[in-house]
């Protein structure tokens with residue numbers, strides 16, 4: 001499904017938070033049979049952040065939200081909806097959104113979570129756009145946060161080298177000028193759900209001593225298959241979003257792909273003919289932080305002063321579901 005906008009939403013503040021604790025590839029060499037050389041050459045990751053024992057996803061979200069609100073010149077009471085994209089909620093119920101609402105002291109505004117794997121934050125942009133443009137809400141806090149290292153199997157070298165923890169947040173409002181979200185494209189294929197999933201802890205395989213022994217409450221992934229689909233879908237979604245916005249590949253000033261693997265990032269950049277200096281990457285510092293990766297990238301580009309008025313950014317993600325989505329955005 002694709003969509004082009006006349007009225008638009010725009011991001012009026014960005015924020016992020018990463019835990020202090022750093023886990024390097026050399027640290028991982030002591031935990032599983034791996035090497036800095038393998039991880040660096042196959043994924044681009046050098047280190048990742050690990051939440052402390054007393055931090056859950058809402059804690060990272062609250063820190064990131066405070067920064068986003070400050071950058072938007074707003075207080076928590078100024079927002080009227082909280083959406084949290086996450087695959088690692090504090091609790092299955094209530095939603096992480098409700099824990100964030102409490103932590104921010106945002107009053108009795110609605111709050112909920114979106115579950116769409118690593119694509120959740122872009123799904124959130126599309127949902128928030130509908131809610132703002134139909135007049136239901138004026139200022140939405142959209143968060144992308146994960147503590148993936150709590151659902152990581154630290155005995156499985158295929159997955160444990162990949163993930164990290166991070167929180168990010170943006171404030172969204174209706175745009176009063178030419179800037180904002182120009183178009184979007186989103187899709188999913190539930191047939192491929194079991195190539196990247198957490199089998200246990202839901203109603204299919206409820207938590208039991210056996211499910212815990214079998215590490216079913218951790219991320220299971222067929223990396224190679226996921227890789228191929230990610231490259232194909234991220235390229236396609238970006239092209240569809242560009243087309244809906246009436247833009248060409250050459251119009252892209254920055255491409256912010258989901259940070260899952262530097263080889264996927266490079267392949268997506270090549271497919272869109274975006275020169276490497278315009279392809280955002282920070283995977284070496286944080287690993288795969290799922291829904292937090294794109295808004296974190298946006299925040300870093302903004303902080304570095306690279307987002308000027310009129311800058312065209314394409315953001316694109318792929319994740320469990322499978323899900324995929326892209327947004328074309330004029331800063």
Ligand code: UT7
Nearest residue numbers: 034035038042118157158161223224226227230260261319
């Ligand atoms: O964020 C949501 C989407 N997620 C993704 O997009 C992730 C997509 N997948 C990937 O990024 C890559 O597939 C991985 C990084 C997960 C794996 O890279 P790969 O090049 O596809 O490796 P592979 O799974 O084909 O494994 C190649 C070899 C295997 O050994 P053999 O069978 O050839 O002897 C693995 O056992 O590498 C081995 N291997 C490792 N060796 C050292 C797998 N993990 C490791 C490791 N250290 N950590």
